């Protein structure tokens with residue numbers, strides 16, 4: 018299977034190495050120092066199950082040409098620029114999986130009910146992604162993996178339990194989603210297919226939305242941030258609020274919060290949004306924080322803890338020049 022990872026940073030670099038290791042014909046769209054290093058030395062991951070290296074084709078979409086599947090792993094603010102250049106990767110049957118955090122641009126497509134078809138301009142300004150790729154090719158994706166680019170071309174993977182969950186926007190179980198999941202599993206990341214991708218989005222987002230703003234304030238990894246009992250209690254309340262939003266949108270799920278908090282407490286990893294703040298890169302404030310609260314307002318859910326933490330995180334991002342409120 019010919020698969021291109023668009024955005025070979027932390028997550029994309031990890032997935033590209035896994036795909037190559039599993040035997041897929043893998044390429045990556047990258048740029049800058051990352052592209053130079055991949056061209057020179059290939060990509061490497063340092064993971065709990067070992068160090069793995071892969072020589073993969075790397076360049077621009079125009080250099081790589083049509084693919085069976087593309088996995089998009091850019092940060093949300095890079096989506097419009099991605100959309101401008103992705104066309105050469107797309108043949109008539111190319112699948113495009115968005116394996117990112119946050120509320121995705123396609124969230125209300127084929128959703129059903131009163132909100133069906135609602136657009137989310139904050140995550141797809143001017144419908145750039147919709148027009149370049151379209152819902153028909155699109156697979157939703159959620160990734161559990163804690164990754165950091167430690168030097169160009171090298172990604173540190175913090176924990177061993179790495180999963181990618183894929184799902185059709187209309188909830189069907191398709192051969193194309195299964196094929197991509199199988200290609201990932203072959204390389205040592207658990208590739209899974211779900212009929213409920215929006216629920217999976219919320220289950221992952223609950224952590225990013227509840228913990229991310231507090232780590233931006235603490236400037237520490239997740240474990241360090243949770244070490245203070247007052248912060249831990251506030252994060253627990255924030256998680257309950259996130260679950261209430263999901264529930265009100267018809268995507269409710271049961272969760273042993275204490276278990277999830279305990280697992281997070283063991284993570285030294287700095288969330289990618291905090292890495293962005295520290296490295297001066299545009300921050301995913303809309304997709305991870307503000308759009309979920311926009312959905313809370315739509316669903317009539319009160320979120321006092323999240324309102325405060327997200328407001329402060331937004332101020333921090335704005336003051337750093339890494340986010341411009343719409």
Ligand SMILES: NC(=O)C1=CN([C@@H]2O[C@H](COP(=O)(O)OP(=O)(O)OC[C@H]3O[C@@H](n4cnc5c(N)ncnc54)[C@H](OP(=O)(O)O)[C@@H]3O)[C@@H](O)[C@H]2O)C=CC1
Pocket residue numbers: 023024025026027028029046047048049051090091092093095098099102116117118119160161162163164165166288289290301
């Ligand atoms: N890191 C993590 O542990 C986790 C991250 N996520 C999510 O995964 C997604 C990706 O995050 P992450 O991997 O950390 O992000 P990174 O910034 O590490 O990777 C994104 C990569 O895409 C590149 N890129 C962006 N636009 C283009 C373009 N037009 N052409 C070529 N390359 C491009 C970036 O280059 P440049 O640096 O030059 O902009 C960067 O190398 C986010 O939604 C994040 O929230 C989910 C789970 C865990």
Ligand SMILES: CC(C)(CO)C(=O)C(=O)O
Pocket residue numbers: 118162163164224225239286287288289290
């Ligand atoms: C913190 C983490 C790994 C979620 O567990 C994440 O999603 C991120 O770094 O963005």
